[in-house]
Amino acid sequence: MHMMLMKRVLRTPLPLASGFTLVEVLVALVVTAVGLLGLAKMQALAVSGAKNSGSRSLMALQVGSLVSSMHANGAYWNTAPSTAFTVTGTTVTDSTGVLSATVSSQCTTKCSPANMAASDVQNWAAGMLQQFPTYNAKVNCTNSTGQPVSCQIYITWSENKIAVNTATTGGSNALTQSFSVFIEP
Numbered sequence: 001m002h003m004m005l006m007k008r009v010l011r012t013p014l015p016l017a018s019g020f021t022l023v024e025v026l027v028a029l030v031v032t033a034v035g036l037l038g039l040a041k042m043q044a045l046a047v048s049g050a051k052n053s054g055s056r057s058l059m060a061l062q063v064g065s066l067v068s069s070m071h072a073n074g075a076y077w078n079t080a081p082s083t084a085f086t087v088t089g090t091t092v093t094d095s096t097g098v099l100s101a102t103v104s105s106q107c108t109t110k111c112s113p114a115n116m117a118a119s120d121v122q123n124w125a126a127g128m129l130q131q132f133p134t135y136n137a138k139v140n141c142t143n144s145t146g147q148p149v150s151c152q153i154y155i156t157w158s159e160n161k162i163a164v165n166t167a168t169t170g171g172s173n174a175l176t177q178s179f180s181v182f183i184e185p
Helices: 022-072 113-131
Strands: 082-088 091-094 136-142 150-160 174-183
Touching: 022 113, 022 150, 082 113, 091 113, 136 174
Parallel strands: none
Antiparallel strands: 082 091, 082 136, 136 150, 150 174
C-alpha cells in the first residue's frame, strides 16, 4: 500500500530544440565557401577558354589574309621557284631575298609581281605582330614542273593558359599553339 501512496510523477518531455547550432552554421558556411570557390574557378576557366578560342579564330583570319594575297598575286606565286621563308615579328627571312627586299610605299598599285608579293608578306607580318607579339611563321612553297605550286604555312604563338591546379601549369603561364594550312595559290 505504501507503494500506492507514492505519487506518480509524470515527466513531461523536453521541448524539441529549435534553430541551428553554431557547428551547423559553420559547416554550412564552409560548404558554401567551397562551392563558391569552385564556381569562381569554373568561371575563370570559361573566360580563359573563350579568350584563347578568340585568338585562334583571329589567327585563322590572319592566315586567310596571307592566303588571299597569295591567290591574288598568282603571277608571282605560280611562277616563282620553290620558296621558303620565315617571319618573326616584322622580320622576313627569305632564302631568295625577294620577299625580304625593301619595297616602296607606292608598291600597292605600280610594282612587279615580286615586289607586290614582298609588300603583301611584309604588311601581313606587321599586322600579325600587332595581334600576336610572340608569333613565328614558316612558309614553304614548292614549284615542281607539271605540278601546281603548293605551299604550307605553319605558325606558332604563345597564349596564356589557366590550369586547374599548380601541378599542371609546369611553372609557366604560356602555352605554345600552332596553326597549319596547306594551299595551292
